[in-house]
Amino acid sequence: MAKTKEYQLDDVTVVWEPSLCIHSKKCVHGLPKVFKPTEKPWVQTENTTTEALKETIDTCPSGALRYYVK
Numbered sequence: 831m832a833k834t835k836e837y838q839l840d841d842v843t844v845v846w847e848p849s850l851c852i853h854s855k856k857c858v859h860g861l862p863k864v865f866k867p868t869e870k871p872w873v874q875t876e877n878t879t880t881e882a883l884k885e886t887i888d889t890c891p892s893g894a895l896r897y898y899v900k
């Protein structure tokens with residue numbers, strides 16, 4: 831199974847699968863306060879709302895970023 835990491839914001843769980851990332855940076859440009867490739871953790875969900883988070887993740891072209899709602 832591919833390696834994934836998860837990040838939580840309220841009832842939204844963000845799933846990050848690095849091997850799928852094609853580095854289009856849609857996430858970084860969409861929500862620069864959340865997706866910070868040079869920091870750890872690089873996904874800082876506390877800096878946004880669930881709606882904005884979901885909208886930006888929907889723009890990820892590769893499926894490397896996805897989410898599910900509890």
Ligand code: SF4
Pocket residue numbers: 850851852853854855856857858889890891892893894895
């Ligand atoms: S939008 Fe998706 S493919 Fe593009 S850099 Fe972010 S995670 Fe990678």
